[in-house]
Amino acid sequence: MRISILGSGNVATHLGRAFFRSGHKIIDVCSPTPGHAASLATELNARAIQKAGDFDQDTDLCLIAVKDDAIEEVARGMGFQKALVAHTAGSIPMEVLKGSAPGYGVFYPFQTFSGFREPDLSEAPFCLEASSPGVMRRLSELAESIRGRAYEVDSAGRRRLHLAAVIACNFTNHLYTLADELLQEQGLSPELLRPLIMETAEKVMEAAPFEAQTGPAVRNDRLVIEDHLRQLEHKPELQELYKLLSASITNLHLKDDK
């Protein structure tokens, strides 16, 4: 496919690289920050532009990978006659793209992207929505061309997926940060936690997390819980989180025992 990209952040960069490596032709990379557009465009052998009005019309797909609250506005400024337009956002309805092109859709990679690491897209679900079956077919083929798995998910489902991702990925990562801080405070290396973090993730590749739950809260071990709350007396915010999460575990698992 001939693909143009609006955006130069982590999603734009990693998807752009994946398309390029899979043999797609990248036409334009558009970013209001000239340096960002130029750097990604050079890497992808494409042209750098600064304004959406400058997109080459002779393209098959224009992918919008910018901040959620900018999507609607940039889409309104587009008037593709032939190309499809798709955005990559979990929480934005497809319909904001209506009017930007005859065919439009959503190409939401259900994966986490950071600048420092090439994500494993060969395992990633791509949650797709399309204005017509023809558009769906083309978006599916695109996802599969970069070794992703294509799933058809409507806007309501995608909203829910995004919420679940925040909980299982963003919040989880924040817990890693808080745990690292607690070790550093005591002069202990955060590296000690790494095998445990990996094993915790590996376990739920094999079993439901409900079955894999361990720790003082699921045993309702009050002595250990009280000791941990005492250790958190200097961090009232984290102490509150500890209480809520422990209560949530105990409630869920005790309910199940009945």
Next chain:
Amino acid sequence: MRISILGSGNVATHLGRAFFRSGHKIIDVCSPTPGHAASLATELNARAIQKAGDFDQDTDLCLIAVKDDAIEEVARGMGFQKALVAHTAGSIPMEVLKGSAPGYGVFYPFQTFSGFREPDLSEAPFCLEASSPGVMRRLSELAESIRGRAYEVDSAGRRRLHLAAVIACNFTNHLYTLADELLQEQGLSPELLRPLIMETAEKVMEAAPFEAQTGPAVRNDRLVIEDHLRQLEHKPELQELYKLLSASITNLHLKDDK
């Protein structure tokens, strides 16, 4: 080494197997539940006993791997003349073992153990404490004999490690459970989350989690956060957790921006 084991739960089972596979001789497996003791003892080519008083005295180490609140009591019933005694608990001081044997210590595997999966001990830190340098040397050799890494950590450090593990492992796993439930409610497969869970863990093998943080809270994206809170109106407990975790992320990262 000649090793006896008190307990037949996940920690006793997985450590027992690791010792057995590495060529140690397992003497006795003691559990008040006869079926459990017999089953583990058969697997480890050992003798099953039901009472701590029945341990063969001719052993090098008696490992106590029972529930935290039972350790002190079982240790009081022991009177080894020659063998070392060690427990495997994160939150219990070493000193509860005083009097159980001339040499004693702590052999705390910093890893998560579930019945359904053989944990990767070759990557696991073993946090050790000992009543003498000689005991420390023997516990270190034991950890290394099963391909673990030995670390000397005192009771205060171990208490802190256990707290960090609860946060980074037990709470994280619970977030996986809550996210799965949200998908199932909407008819979506929890399997969709698995690549994301794996990638989130993989990322912090390469970078500090603070650097790896993504999502609406770190961008302070109020529109998305408000939408997620609306989706959680039927789950007030989880809604509260979402608010607290988002505020914790926003506070930590905004503080850093200044």
